[in-house]
Amino acid sequence: MTYKYRGTQPSGLNGGGGSGATPATRWVLAGSNEEIWYAANSDQTDWTGYEHAGGNSNGFTIGFGKNSSGDGIYIVPMNNTNNEIRVSGTDVTSTATWTSVNLPGAATIQLFAMVWGAASNGATAGVWLAGGKLDTEAKIYRSTDGGANWTGIDISSIVPDTSEAIPTIASDGSGKWAFVQDQYLYYSTDDGQSFARSTPFSSTRLNGIAYNESNSTWVIAYTNSGLKVRSAAASDLTTWSSETAVTGTGGAVQVPASGLGRRTRIAAYNGRIAIVSAIGSSTNTRLGFADVNGTTISNMDSVAITNASDVSKDMFTDGTTWMLVTRGADVWTSTDNAETWTKIVDGISGFGNGALQGVTGDVFLPIGS
Numbered sequence: 286m287t288y289k290y291r292g293t294q295p296s297g298l299n300g301g302g303g304s305g306a307t308p309a310t311r312w313v314l315a316g317s318n319e320e321i322w323y324a325a326n327s328d329q330t331d332w333t334g335y336e337h338a339g340g341n342s343n344g345f346t347i348g349f350g351k352n353s354s355g356d357g358i359y360i361v362p363m364n365n366t367n368n369e370i371r372v373s374g375t376d377v378t379s380t381a382t383w384t385s386v387n388l389p390g391a392a393t394i395q396l397f398a399m400v401w402g403a404a405s406n407g408a409t410a411g412v413w414l415a416g417g418k419l420d421t422e423a424k425i426y427r428s429t430d431g432g433a434n435w436t437g438i439d440i441s442s443i444v445p446d447t448s449e450a451i452p453t454i455a456s457d458g459s460g461k462w463a464f465v466q467d468q469y470l471y472y473s474t475d476d477g478q479s480f481a482r483s484t485p486f487s488s489t490r491l492n493g494i495a496y497n498e499s500n501s502t503w504v505i506a507y508t509n510s511g512l513k514v515r516s517a518a519a520s521d522l523t524t525w526s527s528e529t530a531v532t533g534t535g536g537a538v539q540v541p542a543s544g545l546g547r548r549t550r551i552a553a554y555n556g557r558i559a560i561v562s563a564i565g566s567s568t569n570t571r572l573g574f575a576d577v578n579g580t581t582i583s584n585m586d587s588v589a590i591t592n593a594s595d596v597s598k599d600m601f602t603d604g605t606t607w608m609l610v611t612r613g614a615d616v617w618t619s620t621d622n623a624e625t626w627t628k629i630v631d632g633i634s635g636f637g638n639g640a641l642q643g644v645t646g647d648v649f650l651p652i653g654s
Contacts, residue, residue, distance in 0.1 A: 292556040309646025313377055314610055314633075315347035315361050317640040322633060323377055326646070329606070329618060337361070337371055337383040344371070346599060348413070350401020352431030355409040356483040357647050360432050362396030362415055370396070370415070372432040377645050379465030389437050392420040397548050398454040398464070402650050404429070404476050405460025414477050416451030416464055423447050423466060425454075425636035427477050443471065444480045452541075453549035455494045455503075457519060458650035465491035465505060471523060483522065489513075492541050493560070498652065500556050502580050506531070506549040508540045512562060518579035526580040531560050531573035533586030538562060538573045552602040552623070553577075554652055559607055561590075561597045561622035570597045572609070574640075590617055590626045601647040610641035 312329060314322040322334040344361035352358045352375070359373040368390055374382025388394060396417035403411045413428040415435070420622050423446075425438040441447060454464040462473040468485040486507060493506030501519040506512060514527040531538040541562040549562045560573040575585040590597075595614040607619040609626070616630035623645045633641065 291528055307648070308605040309648050311377070311647050312606075312608060313347060313349070313645055313647070314641050314642035315344045316614070316633075317343045317599055317642060319344065319361075319371070321359075322376065323363075326603075326606070329608075329616075332630065333378070333632060334633070335380045336367065337373070337380060342643060343640075345397050345417075345642050346399050347645050348399035348401055349647055350413055350431075350649065351409070351411050351647045353410045354431075357649075358431060359645070360399050360413065360415075361643070362394070362399050362417065366552060368392065368394050368419075370399075370432065375473065386435070388419075388426055388435050390417075390419055394419050394424075395450060396426075397450060397452050397502075400454045400456055402456025402462065402477075403458050403460075406476075412476050413457075413463075413466075414454050414456070414462060416454045418450035421448050423449055423451050425451060425464065425477075425480070429476075438477070438480070440471070440480060442636075443480065444471070452492050453494050453550070453588075456650055457494045457496045457501075459621050461519070463496075463503065463522075465507075467491065467495045470494070470522070486515075491650060492562075493551045495551035495553040495558060496556075497553040497558065497577055498650070499554060500543070502553075502556075502577050502579055504551055504553065504558055504577055505553055506560055512538050512549065512560070512573075512609060514560065514573075514575070516577045516580060516582050516584060524580060526582050529575070529582045529585055531575075531585065531587065533573065533588075535571045535587035535589045537588055538571045539609075539625050550597075550600045552600045552604050552607060554604045555622075557622045559600060559619075561600055561601070561609065563596070563598055570611070572597070572623065572626070579645055586624070588624070588626060598641055599643045601644045601646055602652075603648045604652045606642050606646070608646070611642045612640045614641050616641070616644075 368388040398416040415426040462477040470483040473479040489507040489509040491507040512531040607618040
């Protein structure tokens with residue numbers, strides 16, 4: 286069974302593109318109870334939803350990338366006892382195209398990151414990386430055949446706190462990868478096959494990372510008496526900017542809650558970043574935005590974007606539209622580089638318990654390629 290929902294479309298959302306960006310043609314949301322919702326970019330308020338499996342497991346995020354033939358697919362990691370991820374076919378509008386893939390091991394998984402990036406050797410399928418937690422141990426998984434088969438990457442020797450989940454992963458779209466956990470940044474220069482650990486960022490807990498390909502800048506978010514960010518040029522991951530508090534006219538952006546992978550979502554394009562935390566209580570949610578270029582962070586500001594009873598879950602940009610989803614099943618968008626936001630869906634409904642967990646558009650890394 287499928288469900289329909291129509292929200293309110295503000296002016297200026299149809300078509301167009303940012304500098305160098307080809308906008309998404311479709312947006313896809315992952316919800317609780319294995320829900321999938323999709324809408325065309327031409328009308329971001331006309332959503333169709335369905336359950337892609339049995340309806341009894343949550344997916345904490347959703348990723349878009351390539352299969353072994355180079356075609357676009359979606360992957361949703363499940364939070365269950367089957368080590369299961371769900372891989373779509375090339376037509377996400379069809380409930381029949383999804384298949385289950387079991388990751389190595391026999392335990393309960395909680396995956397908070399599912400990211401695709403182009404491979405440095407130009408391989409058709411590129412590379413998928415998934416990160417989170419397997420039972421009580423931090424885990425990274427890797428696939429080079431479009432999600433059909435996965436290998437666990439051994440990080441036990443470099444991760445001091447193996448009980449802390451991997452909250453976010455990022456790729457530069459050309460073979461370099463990075464993730465954060467506890468006080469450390471972990472980076473790979475061999476398409477995610479192995480990782481090295483940075484020196485510790487003292488008195489901090491890193492919980493977010495992103496790559497801005499338009500000016501080759503890495504950005505990290507962390508907790509240190511509030512939410513802070515630092516940036517570095519891709520050519521030198523040992524030299525970082527001084528820390529900048531994520532705050533502004535909308536107030537300080539909250540730190541991420543424990544128990545949710547302590548994750549902060551950072552969307553990035555064309556020198557602009559937007560930052561929001563997956564917080565765990567019913568409170569106002571604020572979003573920060575700033576310009577980054579190498580070790581320079583400028584024009585930091587913030588905006589309050591949700592009601593007092595809502596919590597942000599995930600965010601994505603295709604370079605034109607910035608889209609945010611919440612636990613209350615709201616969808617917010619911005620078309621001015623994350624500076625102002627409009628709620629276009631007020632509690633998407635039809636089935637399940639209504640929570641939205643992930644959002645993505647059908648664009649490949651790097652944006653603008």
